[in-house]
Amino acid sequence: MIKKTLVTVLAVGLVAGLLFGRDALSYLKTGARRVSDGVQESVPTSFQIDRARQMVSDLTPVIEEAMHVIAKEEVALEQLDEHIALAEKNSNKLQGEIMHLQSDLTSGKSVFRYASRTYDRSDVERSLESKFARYKVDDETLASLRDMRDARVANLMAAREKYSGMVSAQKKLETDIKCLEAKEQLVAVAQATCELPFDDSELARAKKLITDIRTSLDVKARIANADIDVVPEIQLDPEESGEITQKVASYFNLPSEEGTEVAAVSLHE
8 A cells, every 4th residue: 555655656746747847846835735725724613623622631731740840849949958957057066166176276275175085185186177177078068059959949930930831821722712612603603694594575565564554644644634624714804896807907907998998999990
């Protein structure tokens, strides 16, 4: 199976080289990138969100392991502090003994008495030399322990900051995933709304019916107002009498009928 796949790949590469020459590699890269992009676009969003959630969940063991390492380092630092405190106590005690012997030797005495026992000057000098050598070694060891403690404290602080950053980052990623889920649901609702076969013809007919009813009521109201009996007014002056021709002539300032007849007789004469 592997041999067949290799042969196929070589054959495709050879054909591409023959067809496109130097540009074959560019064509192959472009084609591979398009295939990869197409595969990624075909993956459902819900699957990608589940994948992201799983990746964030996989951070929990790493964070717990970091917390365990920090706890162990804190315990080790406490033990180191106790060791340093004890070393400092012993060093201070040894320094006090050295100062005591140094003071006795500089007093000019030749015989010394310590703890009910008597020592000559040479015994005290040897003891002072031994104690002083041990003190110098202990002092160097104590300095190294302090440097070690300072370095481990700095590392512990850095580890705590990193741990805090990892916890904050995980919480933020969890919040981001929840936001993505909510957004995905909104998009799904919007797509479902767009795809619903909603028939709005009934809505249009209902609107038209309401408009027709409103128009009909308006018309009936106007007709009802027009049918109201008008109360007749009482005429105080007598009605004017006369022919319509006289009224027209009077309104337009035309000659009267008598003047018209006179004019007609004059024309006949």
